[in-house]
Amino acid sequence: GKDDNKASTGDGANASKDVCQSATGTGPKVGLAFDVGGAGDRSFNDSAIVGMQKAADDLGATCISATPGSATESDEDRAERLRTLADQGYNPVIGIGFIYSVAMNTVAAEFPETNFAVIDGFDPDTKPNANVAYLGFAEQQGSYLVGVAAALKTKSKTVGFVGGTRGDLIKKFEAGYTAGVKSVDKNIKVLVTYLTEDPNDGATGFQNPSGGKVAAEGQLDKGADVIYHASGKSGNGVFEAVTAAGDGKFAIGVDSDQYLTASADEQPHILTSMLKRVDVATFNMIKSVADGSPLTSYTTYDLAQDGVGYATSGGFVDDISAQLDEAAAKIKSGEIKVPDKP
Amino acid sequence: MAQRPTNLARRAGLGLIAPALALVIAAALSSLLLVSTGDDVGGFWTTLTTKPENRNIVNILNYGLVLYLSGIAAAIGFRMNLFNIGVEGQYRIGAFVAAVVAGEAWLPGKANIVLAVLAAMVAAGLWAGIAGLLRVTRGVSEVISTIMLNAIAGLLVGYFVQKVGVSTGVSRSTKAIPEESWVGGIKLFDGVPTQLFGLALLAPVVGVVYYVVLNKTRFGFNLRASGASETAAVASGVDVKRMIIVSMVFSGVIAGLIGMPTLFGSAHNYGSSFQTGIGFAGIAVALLGRNHPIGIAFAALVFSFLQDRAGLLNILAGISPEIVAVTQGIIVLAVVIAYEIVRRYRANLERAHVAQQVEEVRA
Amino acid sequence: MSVVSSVTGPSVPPPTEEVDNRKRLAQYLLIGIGAFLLVSAARVITGAHDIDSAGALRGTIVAAVPIALAGLGGIWSERAGVVNIGLEGMLVLGALGAGYFGYNYGIVAGVLGGMLLGLLGAAVHALATVVFGVDHIVSGVAINIMAPGLAAYLAKSFFSDTPGGGPTQSPPLGKPPALTIDVIAEPAAELADKHWFVVSDLAAAVAAVTREMSVLTLLALVLVVATSWVLWRTAFGLRLRSVGEAPSAAESLGVNVYLYKVIGVVVSGVLAGFGGAYLATVSSSGYQNGMVNGLGYIGLAAMIFGNWRPGLMLAGAALFGYTRTLQLRGGTDSLHALLLVIAVALLAYAVYQFLQGKRTSALITGGFGGVFGVWFLVTDSVPAEFTGMAPYVATLFVLAFFSQSLRPPKADGQIYRKGSAG
Amino acid sequence: MAAGVDAGKATESVRVVGITKRFPGVVANHDVSFAVTAGTIHAIVGENGAGKSTLMKILYGVQKPDEGQIEVNGKPVTLSTPADAIAQGIGMVFQHFQLADNLTVTENIVLGAEKLHGIGAAARAEILRISQAYGFGLDPDELVESLGVGERQRVEILKVLYRGARIIILDEPTAVLVPQEVDALFANLRELKAQGNTLLFISHKLDEVRAVADAITVIRRGTTVDTVTPASVTSRQLAELMVGSELPSPSTEESTVTDRVLLQLRDIEVLDAAGRPELSGIDLTLHAGEVLGIAGVEGNGQTELVEAIIGMRKASRGTVTLGAEDITTWSTGRRRELGIGVIPEDRHRHGLLLDSPLWENRILGHQTRPPSVRGPWIDRSGARADAARIIAEYDVRTPGIDTSARALSGGNQQKFIVGREMSGDPQLLIAAHPTRGVDVGAQAAIWDHIRAARRDGLAVLLISADLDELIGLSDSIKVILRGRFVGDFDPHTVTPEQLGSAMTGAGSD
Numbered sequence A: 001g002k003d004d005n006k007a008s009t010g011d012g013a014n015a016s017k018d019v020c021q022s023a024t025g026t027g028p029k030v031g032l033a034f035d036v037g038g039a040g041d042r043s044f045n046d047s048a049i050v051g052m053q054k055a056a057d058d059l060g061a062t063c064i065s066a067t068p069g070s071a072t073e074s075d076e077d078r079a080e081r082l083r084t085l086a087d088q089g090y091n092p093v094i095g096i097g098f099i100y101s102v103a104m105n106t107v108a109a110e111f112p113e114t115n116f117a118v119i120d121g122f123d124p125d126t127k128p129n130a131n132v133a134y135l136g137f138a139e140q141q142g143s144y145l146v147g148v149a150a151a152l153k154t155k156s157k158t159v160g161f162v163g164g165t166r167g168d169l170i171k172k173f174e175a176g177y178t179a180g181v182k183s184v185d186k187n188i189k190v191l192v193t194y195l196t197e198d199p200n201d202g203a204t205g206f207q208n209p210s211g212g213k214v215a216a217e218g219q220l221d222k223g224a225d226v227i228y229h230a231s232g233k234s235g236n237g238v239f240e241a242v243t244a245a246g247d248g249k250f251a252i253g254v255d256s257d258q259y260l261t262a263s264a265d266e267q268p269h270i271l272t273s274m275l276k277r278v279d280v281a282t283f284n285m286i287k288s289v290a291d292g293s294p295l296t297s298y299t300t301y302d303l304a305q306d307g308v309g310y311a312t313s314g315g316f317v318d319d320i321s322a323q324l325d326e327a328a329a330k331i332k333s334g335e336i337k338v339p340d341k342p
Numbered sequence B: 001m002a003q004r005p006t007n008l009a010r011r012a013g014l015g016l017i018a019p020a021l022a023l024v025i026a027a028a029l030s031s032l033l034l035v036s037t038g039d040d041v042g043g044f045w046t047t048l049t050t051k052p053e054n055r056n057i058v059n060i061l062n063y064g065l066v067l068y069l070s071g072i073a074a075a076i077g078f079r080m081n082l083f084n085i086g087v088e089g090q091y092r093i094g095a096f097v098a099a100v101v102a103g104e105a106w107l108p109g110k111a112n113i114v115l116a117v118l119a120a121m122v123a124a125g126l127w128a129g130i131a132g133l134l135r136v137t138r139g140v141s142e143v144i145s146t147i148m149l150n151a152i153a154g155l156l157v158g159y160f161v162q163k164v165g166v167s168t169g170v171s172r173s174t175k176a177i178p179e180e181s182w183v184g185g186i187k188l189f190d191g192v193p194t195q196l197f198g199l200a201l202l203a204p205v206v207g208v209v210y211y212v213v214l215n216k217t218r219f220g221f222n223l224r225a226s227g228a229s230e231t232a233a234v235a236s237g238v239d240v241k242r243m244i245i246v247s248m249v250f251s252g253v254i255a256g257l258i259g260m261p262t263l264f265g266s267a268h269n270y271g272s273s274f275q276t277g278i279g280f281a282g283i284a285v286a287l288l289g290r291n292h293p294i295g296i297a298f299a300a301l302v303f304s305f306l307q308d309r310a311g312l313l314n315i316l317a318g319i320s321p322e323i324v325a326v327t328q329g330i331i332v333l334a335v336v337i338a339y340e341i342v343r344r345y346r347a348n349l350e351r352a353h354v355a356q357q358v359e360e361v362r363a
Numbered sequence C: 001m002s003v004v005s006s007v008t009g010p011s012v013p014p015p016t017e018e019v020d021n022r023k024r025l026a027q028y029l030l031i032g033i034g035a036f037l038l039v040s041a042a043r044v045i046t047g048a049h050d051i052d053s054a055g056a057l058r059g060t061i062v063a064a065v066p067i068a069l070a071g072l073g074g075i076w077s078e079r080a081g082v083v084n085i086g087l088e089g090m091l092v093l094g095a096l097g098a099g100y101f102g103y104n105y106g107i108v109a110g111v112l113g114g115m116l117l118g119l120l121g122a123a124v125h126a127l128a129t130v131v132f133g134v135d136h137i138v139s140g141v142a143i144n145i146m147a148p149g150l151a152a153y154l155a156k157s158f159f160s161d162t163p164g165g166g167p168t169q170s171p172p173l174g175k176p177p178a179l180t181i182d183v184i185a186e187p188a189a190e191l192a193d194k195h196w197f198v199v200s201d202l203a204a205a206v207a208a209v210t211r212e213m214s215v216l217t218l219l220a221l222v223l224v225v226a227t228s229w230v231l232w233r234t235a236f237g238l239r240l241r242s243v244g245e246a247p248s249a250a251e252s253l254g255v256n257v258y259l260y261k262v263i264g265v266v267v268s269g270v271l272a273g274f275g276g277a278y279l280a281t282v283s284s285s286g287y288q289n290g291m292v293n294g295l296g297y298i299g300l301a302a303m304i305f306g307n308w309r310p311g312l313m314l315a316g317a318a319l320f321g322y323t324r325t326l327q328l329r330g331g332t333d334s335l336h337a338l339l340l341v342i343a344v345a346l347l348a349y350a351v352y353q354f355l356q357g358k359r360t361s362a363l364i365t366g367g368f369g370g371v372f373g374v375w376f377l378v379t380d381s382v383p384a385e386f387t388g389m390a391p392y393v394a395t396l397f398v399l400a401f402f403s404q405s406l407r408p409p410k411a412d413g414q415i416y417r418k419g420s421a422g
Numbered sequence D: 001m002a003a004g005v006d007a008g009k010a011t012e013s014v015r016v017v018g019i020t021k022r023f024p025g026v027v028a029n030h031d032v033s034f035a036v037t038a039g040t041i042h043a044i045v046g047e048n049g050a051g052k053s054t055l056m057k058i059l060y061g062v063q064k065p066d067e068g069q070i071e072v073n074g075k076p077v078t079l080s081t082p083a084d085a086i087a088q089g090i091g092m093v094f095q096h097f098q099l100a101d102n103l104t105v106t107e108n109i110v111l112g113a114e115k116l117h118g119i120g121a122a123a124r125a126e127i128l129r130i131s132q133a134y135g136f137g138l139d140p141d142e143l144v145e146s147l148g149v150g151e152r153q154r155v156e157i158l159k160v161l162y163r164g165a166r167i168i169i170l171d172e173p174t175a176v177l178v179p180q181e182v183d184a185l186f187a188n189l190r191e192l193k194a195q196g197n198t199l200l201f202i203s204h205k206l207d208e209v210r211a212v213a214d215a216i217t218v219i220r221r222g223t224t225v226d227t228v229t230p231a232s233v234t235s236r237q238l239a240e241l242m243v244g245s246e247l248p249s250p251s252t253e254e255s256t257v258t259d260r261v262l263l264q265l266r267d268i269e270v271l272d273a274a275g276r277p278e279l280s281g282i283d284l285t286l287h288a289g290e291v292l293g294i295a296g297v298e299g300n301g302q303t304e305l306v307e308a309i310i311g312m313r314k315a316s317r318g319t320v321t322l323g324a325e326d327i328t329t330w331s332t333g334r335r336r337e338l339g340i341g342v343i344p345e346d347r348h349r350h351g352l353l354l355d356s357p358l359w360e361n362r363i364l365g366h367q368t369r370p371p372s373v374r375g376p377w378i379d380r381s382g383a384r385a386d387a388a389r390i391i392a393e394y395d396v397r398t399p400g401i402d403t404s405a406r407a408l409s410g411g412n413q414q415k416f417i418v419g420r421e422m423s424g425d426p427q428l429l430i431a432a433h434p435t436r437g438v439d440v441g442a443q444a445a446i447w448d449h450i451r452a453a454r455r456d457g458l459a460v461l462l463i464s465a466d467l468d469e470l471i472g473l474s475d476s477i478k479v480i481l482r483g484r485f486v487g488d489f490d491p492h493t494v495t496p497e498q499l500g501s502a503m504t505g506a507g508s509d
């Protein structure tokens, strides 16, 4: 259905009122372990909090959130965080970000009674973990859709992609986006820039607005008029550059509906956002525990399950929603197989 | 002469007063900050003062020993008046190379470990050697070169992980080390999930070697002499250029070991969740420990302890854990200031003593 | 007496400072012009027009300014004899200050606030190093540990619940005023797009500085010039430098050593704070945790690169900013074109060395020049994976080839105690 | 007797009464009282560590006295910083020059006195004027780092004159000067005196003190012993006033020179960074049991000569042979192993690890030889034992071998270095200014040790600015000028004046 893909969420405004302070239910006690930065990123992490909020409202869930103090953490530190949460009787314990995969693999074995989940996670070894759910997303599918949007909106036949760190995760975004663009017009040029090659250097990749700005300016100067970013907060720089470039130049947000959190003068330039429904994944995990049938092993949230999608806020894509939904339908039906590697 | 024993007694006392004083200052300032932002001071202190659980003790030891290696690596440079900021890059090069070598498992079982560790030492040593070479041949300040080499190391490793790495879901890492080449942990407590990294025992060994080489050998003397007074060293026949390169390389060789305990003890591959920043922490640890093998050990434990508690702070006390970085910084400053005050006082004692002797001899 | 002095006096009186400076200036000018022609030629030959496009140059300026401000801070502090590794931390504090004051009291207050927090960081450094005589590096490192933690901690209490902001980032800040002179910028831009030899390059440069030129950028440039004037042309500067060269001599002439050291450190903090504010307002649109990410160290490197002098320091910062910008602008082809520039430059330098009679070094330089030349010829772009290293490798190469005889202030990093004159 | 003190107040430009200065544990000055008549040259003498420099530093406001008053021109004053002293018209030339190498002569002079003539052309002109008035011949724009010792001292004096000081203190100004320079200096002093200035100066060289001073105050162990007029005392009596001991004078016993050639330099050339020769055509032959003295104005290649012999500088031409070995290409380390002992010119930079204990300093320069090392290992006990031996044999005044070198007075530091370089039986001893700034007692001891070494068949290369020392100790003397040897002299016949003129190129050869 059409509306599923358009449902907008990840409204950062919610991030501010901390659900873990307010919630007072009798439902599941949820332990949320974030990566550096944590709640309030108006994106990925806050999307999880939105899901948590829903669980608090619908299931009476309560929660505690734990965040690292420094970016220089080891898997031991992460494991200890998860342990402490499990130890305190939180269940489920959800790691927000694949960075928790290794730690989760260690700790899950220690607490067989607790249910764990890792967003974007994976099992680093060959021993399957009975009590861990790996909640992945078909980012390439969502990216494909915004790629189609970009292709339909570009006048200069040149679009751009700005990635944080060059790693398999972000490559999925690039691959889907490029495929989407090419599906509309093979001749549209896709400029690709990554802010760093060092996958362990999140700061340069995802907390680097000035870098994102320069990268976007470079692509704009090369004629790009739509730029999709998968670079966390570096995206702020992309928005800034695109806004400065003036009318007819657009940026595409990522993870949550970034139109809603953009400043007033940036909003006219935010074409859409690739929605990664971390909130859905989070809520489902909590619900599954509440229902006594906890999720385990791999679940991929794709278009079909409303796990990814695109945002319509601002109404810039209303005129092309037909094409977008058609593409979405084809993907769901499997008619289109979206590549997840460039 | 008469007051000499009292002097000694006072010196001994001073040695203990300094750190205590420092910790008090640090505590006071951190509390002040917490109060000023309306955070739960009580919670902060209960978290920091309650005895860590056994598994936390193990974690603290693990990280502390790793930090110790890093601290020694930095200290070698410092003793030679070389400001080697490059431990971070050398550590990552070493860890990556070891991970690849061990992952390829050209040799069976334990031999594989030895080969990988040696590879790490060599790779990191050579990487550090670049800075030394640039310094002696081209007069490039090691401060610049190591800063640049850190960045290059990160990018190189990142690139090669993408190239040779295997995909694990959404990220890449080097091939996993075969199980027979893992280094089992050492069980400190029963019923505790965490164990002491087997290779963490490298730390004390390195510490002893560091101490012996530096204080008991000709080489160590030359190194310290070059650090204390380059001119005097040259005049007395020390080949300072050689010493610069050698000490840079040694510093790197130790830096190469930093990643080993984790690599063989828990991670078993080099991936995107492999810890960064240990090299920089090592600089602080070395300075806090005044480049002395024992001092560095204390410093490493303090840092590791705070790091561990930081993880709990916002679960148990709802305090944002960044405060711990502030505490660490304050501790470093407070300690060196306290030590400086004591040092001056001691210098006076000694000078007084000298003069007193001089007077006696004259009289 | 005259006899004696004629003996002890060196047979060839060394060139005076004046002449020295003028010669140096001329040299740099020549090198600059040469480089410019070279780049222009490379651009025309390779068609990699982004190598000195207005956008690239503008990006370079914006990238270089924070580095240069940190480096300038370093010069003030180390000329007064206090090593300042803490610049990194002071940048962070500056960025936070800009975020807090900028959001609450407007952009001007923001910049001033950045300077203020930088100053506070420096005050700690001054207290530790000058008053307590603590090892300068220890104090600096401590500040670099503290500052990011403090910033992140305070950011949480400053910016949570702010519209458009969050626990890890300030709300978007207003932009400081920027100058655009369309009457010049427009035609210049057009001319630049013609891609003519030299002309278009000049035009691009003009266009770069006439559009969206932030007043903060201009202020930064003014500060660089002002610094070299104050430190090398005024009595105050003489005293400050003397404190870094020979504190006990200074004290024996009635100069208040501590005072000037403190001033040097404090000014360096203010400059670094300004750099942080620039990051948060011009380079990007607000404060954000982790946004400084090592720039302070790069600034330190720029200072050493510049041999503790503002002019060369600026060159170092520019070199870094330029290569970093090319990379971020996806400059696989621009960097490829740069290979040609490097190759020719090295070969030219090799010839120069040869004429100087330095056969072996000429051979080595020439060898490298050849390598780069071949690399340029056999490839048609630098793999994107490697472009990230450009800034760092470039810096190392420049230092390695034009290896300087560094001349840090003589008492740099030494701890001075009152009353040890004589 | 007590010339200064009795003179009428009106004509006194400086009077100190009951000055006491205690340093942690040391009484540097104890109840020091004396007065300086305006327009006179007043000398202060006393052994190392007697408290002369401290007293002067107090007069110049560098250090505050614990007790006592200071009167300048009849008015009581408190001098808590040099600025105060300068304001009172006091200027001081320190024992260890206070100059910034990396600044120009002008910058060094105007520093702190920028108010007077700014820092630009006006100041430069004023400096030139003074420089010419006193025949200093200084180039205002030159970097101090490129100046020789004599010039540096003239810069120091110019600093004082530039500020219009009327009371001028000079702490051991002649220690580093050759006779001609000393004469020139004294000429300047007399001229300054003639213009009504008051001068206070310190020296260990009692003859010159008597030659120039109007009054002499003797300090022993921090207190004023007496103030006398030169006419009323002999140098010998002065020395006895100072130390209660006789004034020693260097003198060789019968020659012990053998015909065994030990050190041989052939046509040595050393170039500086810019490729200009610092040494050229140096030929030298040194026999076992011979003391070869090198005379020369500082900065004419003595330092380079030493560095070329011990391998710190690579000779661009020529050969160095020690005994049978051609050591031209050897490293410093190997050369010293072969048995070269060095008493360096700058003990603080080249001779000691100031912050290391004495026993570790014993190892310095002997890292490859017992008793301080065994194979690759440091022989701690060996080194400690031998350090203790040195302290005993060479009368180094220190509480023990664990004391840091910095805490010793320069004289004692020097004695320790001499002892160290004598051990490990060297064949060649290079002694550069072995007794500079060392008091008469210590001087005598060091001279004895050099003679002893000579008797034991060592070859000694003696470099000194103290011509009496050279003449007294050497078997033959070479004069070095602008990096070349310009004359050989027989110490038994040559006079300091002859040497001096050869050193300054004014000589007939």
Ligand SMILES: Nc1ncnc2c1ncn2[C@@H]1O[C@H](COP(=O)(O)OP(=O)(O)OP(=O)(O)O)[C@@H](O)[C@H]1O
Residues within 6 Å of the ligand: B351, B355, D023, D024, D026, D027, D028, D046, D047, D048, D049, D050, D051, D052, D053, D054, D055, D095, D409, D410, D437
């Ligand atoms: N800054 C100081 N701190 C502690 N003690 C000092 C200091 N300066 C001097 N002293 C003490 O005061 C005594 C006098 O020192 P001073 O330098 O005045 O001797 P001096 O007469 O100048 O000797 P010399 O003839 O070698 O110059 C020294 O023996 C030393 O013990």
Ligand SMILES: Nc1ncnc2c1ncn2[C@@H]1O[C@H](COP(=O)(O)OP(=O)(O)OP(=O)(O)O)[C@@H](O)[C@H]1O
Residues within 6 Å of the ligand: B351, C420, D048, D049, D053, D095, D406, D407, D408, D409, D410, D411, D412, D436, D437, D438
């Ligand atoms: N800043 C200081 N701190 C402590 N002691 C000092 C200081 N300056 C001088 N002294 C002491 O003063 C005494 C004499 O100092 P001084 O330097 O005058 O010795 P010296 O014999 O004159 O050596 P030199 O001839 O090299 O100056 C020494 O014992 C030294 O320890």
Ligand SMILES: [Mg+2]
Residues within 6 Å of the ligand: D052, D053, D054, D095, D171
């Ligand atoms: Mg003295």
Ligand SMILES: [Mg+2]
Residues within 6 Å of the ligand: D095, D410, D437
């Ligand atoms: Mg002396």
